[in-house]
Amino acid sequence: MFTGILTQAREETDEQKLHRLKKALEEAEAVVIGAGAGLSTSAGFTYSGERFEKYFSDFENKYHFHDMYSGGFYPYSTLEEYWAYWSRHIWLNRYVDAPRPVYEELLELVKDRDYFVLTTNVDHCFQKAGFDKEGLFYTQGDYGLFQCMEPCCQETWDNEKAVREMLESQENMRIPSELVPHCPHCGRPMTMNLRADDSFVQDEGWYRAAERYSRFQREHEGMKILYLELGVGYNTPVIIKYPFWKMTRQNPEAVYACINYGDAAAPREIAEQSVCIDGDVGDVLKRLR
Structure with missing residues (x-):
């Protein structure tokens, strides 16, 4: 055409x-x-520069990535570290109002x-x-939704309460193990409802x-x-x-x-x-x- x-x-x-x-x-x-x-x-939802450094300087110093986008793809060794990063990312870019x-x-x-x-x-x-x-x-997708990582079903779950708890409880770039979200159906870890591959719900x-x-x-x-x-x-x-x-x-x-x-x-x-x-x-x- x-x-x-x-x-x-x-x-x-x-x-x-x-x-x-x-x-x-x-x-x-x-x-x-x-x-x-x-x-x-x-609208001010920038993923690098001053905004990144303000909220993720500790992650930058430890893992040596320099923007939020790269942080989302970093191969963290534990789910506790993974969700410490992602709970911050989700809160700042979903639940906080745009500047x-x-x-x-x-x-x-x-x-x-x-x-x-x-x-x-x-x-x-x-x-x-x-x-x-x-x-x-x-x-x-929506930063405000979780889905099963597998996924075992075509369902999503609101995550505001869980993300807030992760944000408030994390120390040294880790969340408590009991706050790692798991699918209520199959027990596998959850992830964000974001289209990245054919596992998107x-x-x-x-x-x-x-x-x-x-x-x-x-x-x-x-x-x-x-x-x-x-x-x-x-x-x-x-x-x-x-x-x-x-x-x-x-x-x-x-x-x-x-x-x-x-x-x-x-x-x-x-x-x-x-x-x-x-x-x-x-x-x-x-x-x-």
Whole structure:
């Protein structure tokens, strides 16, 4: 369908692009938001630098990794160390509010419109900001859920209480052994409900959200839709980016908007339907308001 040649779309100033995006938002009969890691980074959920050093300097000194992402893949020798790291990581990136109100500002822009959110983020920021839960689909999981590591079943469990206990009880980068979570069905260790391989659990809530998203697409087929892509890179383009391009191409009434720092582009086949803005997502949203 696409030649693979990307373009910055029209040759316009930033102000002209903002004007077109604002017009598309005002005229849209529906808005589909596709959100990636860049949106949460803009909101202050950074995984390296000062924030990492503030909360993980002890892990950095002992294990010699330099960001939270690397810490999540480190081969800890015990589950007590593993969960000491992950309980901190989950608490900071799921239960603590984001430093900047970027999600709240996004909600102000779309709250009076018919919207749906498709996101690869797992930090729950949309729901915490007040977005309607029925209009959210977290495709890659949720830091706030545990699943069996095997897994022996397609179930998940809320983890806030367990994570808080791990956080408050850990010493010397270890949690007490009795706090290591185990599956209530098979007794194997638990892990986070994050898509990393084919062991990812898609529970009933996941399938209900997927159906709501499919229904939203069917109900708005052929209408004036704004596909608003925010901070989406190329790690998993088949979830948001490529489908947004395809649906824009199939619907002459649709507009594709890409806001991303350092990588905002669209295929030339939909260039005339696209608004591509290179910049920090939060800053652009603030200017839109």
